[in-house]
Amino acid sequence: MKNLNLRLVLVMTALSIIACSKDAKINENLQEEESVVVVQREALTPQQINAKINETIEQRIDFEWKNMEAHMIWSAAVHGDNIITVGFGADDNDFNKENSNANDIKDRLLKNIAIDEKVGAQKTSDILIDEDDKLNIIDVKVENLATIENLLSAEGIRYIEPAGYRYWQYQGTPESGAGCGYDGATLNAADYTTIAPGAKLPWNFNTHNIPAAWNYSTGSGVGIGVIDTGLTPNNTLMNGNFNDGYSSGRYVQKYGTFVDSWWPWSSSTDGPNDQCGHGTSMTSVATAPRNNNGMPVGVAYNANLISYRGTKNVLLDGYHEQKGVANALTALGRRNDVKIISMSIGNIFSIGRISDAVRYANNRGKLIFAAGGTSTTFTNFVGVIFPASMSETVAVTGVTDANSYKECDICHKGSKIDFTIVMQRDGNGNRTTPVLGYYNNQTDYVGGSSVATATTAGIAALVWSRHPSWTKDQVLNRLKQSADFYPNKNSQYGYGNINALQAVQ
Incomplete structure (x- = not known):
């Protein structure tokens, strides 16, 4: 009996040891799982986020937030004021409110987001920052990773993007002044000729036969909308004296849509005036008057100008x-x-809200030109940039006046380029295109794919003015037919340089 009791004690002791061992193992596993959860819910650093973006782009793959997992999107949102832009709709093409019945989708999404954010289904105003007037887009404040996870699996989502994340801020580039400058420059006498009634003709206009095209068209009746950093109030030729010399019967209008504020709910713009200098240069090369003041003339010197200050500088960074x-x-x-x-x-990389807006304007018959890209030390690994990379835009880059095609010192090239403009001297000081300066009686030089784009927009205005009943596709086809490589398309330079005279004839 004693032996039996002893054996029972030993068995119970062994079972107790095994059970304790299993409990310890279970507790250990639970602790490991809990530690994994903690790691997963810790936001990636901006450096880690940028590294992922750069890795994708360096492989010549378009980076799109809609291809990213929830944790990446949420991490970027954490570092961007927790602002999430949600593009919704029945399918990818359901972006236009005017042709959509997506209100039920929007209401359902807002209610679910409010629940996931613990504010309650009836308090959607607590998380809604803005609802776009024309596009199926809402901006919401999201703090929880679970909210992003649930949105990615929800029906009616076209894309989710961390709109407040500033890639360039964390990349280390001086984003605040990118492309900006007010200082003028004295033009070299070899970079212009004087034409009636006393204007300066930029040297590169002859390369594209622009002066000869003026015998047929000067852009009259065509409106060019320039979206940039705005237009100077300090140069009368782009304001009250927009009709000067041989320029007459046209108008210039200035608007502002950029809100210079850190607060996402702010809606007060800082006006239409250029506070960078870049926008003034672009409007000048496209539309500056054929003046009698000894200043540079624009390509379409009788076209109407509608200038929008839509951005602080050339880099579209931030909400x-x-x-x-x-x-x-x-x-x-x-x-x-x-x-x-x-x-x-x-x-x-692409921005869903701007993609939707480009498609909105394109569907209304607008011919949209976009810069193929101008390099900095942080973008020289990039091909054609957004939105020039979109099929709905016409991508333009700059080349030198060398005997064979050669991109400008800081210009991008690639298979998505449609046209090129000669805008830089090859050697010989590498001087670029003469334009009006920010202030009265001031001149300047401007280069890169930026000036090439505005120049092409001006040439398109000459064609459209010559054929006012044409559609955008007809105008675009004429530009292609007048370019160097047509009917072929070069793998790096598109259809090449445009002959403006041939385009308007």
Whole structure:
């Protein structure tokens, strides 16, 4: 009996040891799982986020937030004021409110987001920052990773993007002044000729036969919308004296859609005036008057100009810049007097809100030109930038006046380029295109794919003025037919340099 009791004690002791061992193992596993959860819910650093973006782009793959997992999107949102832009709709093409019945989708999404964010289904105003007037887009404040995870699996989602994330800020580039400058430059006498009634003709205009094209068309009756950093108030030739010399019967209008504020709920713009200098240069090369003041003339010197300050600088970084450009696009898209939109601005990856706005304007018959890209030390690994990379835009880059095609020192090239413009001297000081300066009686030089884009927009205005009943596709086809490589397309330079005279004949 004693032996039996002893054996029972030993068995119970062994079972107890095994059970304790299993409990310890279970607790250990639970602790490991809990530690994994903690790691997963810790946001990636901006450096890790940028590294992923750069890795994708360096492989010549377009980076799109809609291809990213929830944790990546949420991490970027954490570092961007927790602002999420949600593009919704029945399918990818359901972006236009005017032709959509997606209100039920929007209401359902807002209610679910409010629940996931623990504010309650009846308090959607607590998380809603803005709802776009024309596009199926809402901006919401999201703090929980689970909210992003649930949105990615929800029906009616076209894309989710961390709109407040500033790639360039964390990349280390001086984003605040990108492409900006007010200082003028004295023009070299070899870089212009004087034409009646006393204007300066930029040297590269002859390369594209622009002066000869003026015998047929000067852009009269065509509206060019320029979305950039705005237009100077300090040069009368682009304001009250917009009709000067041989320029007459046209108008210039200035608007502002950019909100210069850190607060996402702010809606007060800082006006239409250029506070960078870049926008003034672009409007000048496209439309500056054929003046009698000894200043540079623009390509379409009798075209109407509608200038929008949609951004702070040329890099579309941050919520208010993206929203400002998109709002400018939809506004120009609704105007019957605007035929052409020129955007010498961009980003190295796509932005859903701007993509929607580009498609909105394109569907309304606007011919949209966009800069193929101008390099900095941070973008020289990038091909054609956004939105020039879109099929709905016409991508332009700059080349030198060398005997064979050679991109400008800082210009991008690639298979998505459609046209090129000669805008830089090859050697010989590498001087670029003469333009009006920011202030009265001031001149300047401007280069890169930016000036090439605005120049092409001006040539398109000459064609459209010559054939006012044409569609944008007819105008675009004529530009192609007048270019060097037509009917072929070069793998790096598109259809090449445009012959403006041939285009208007």
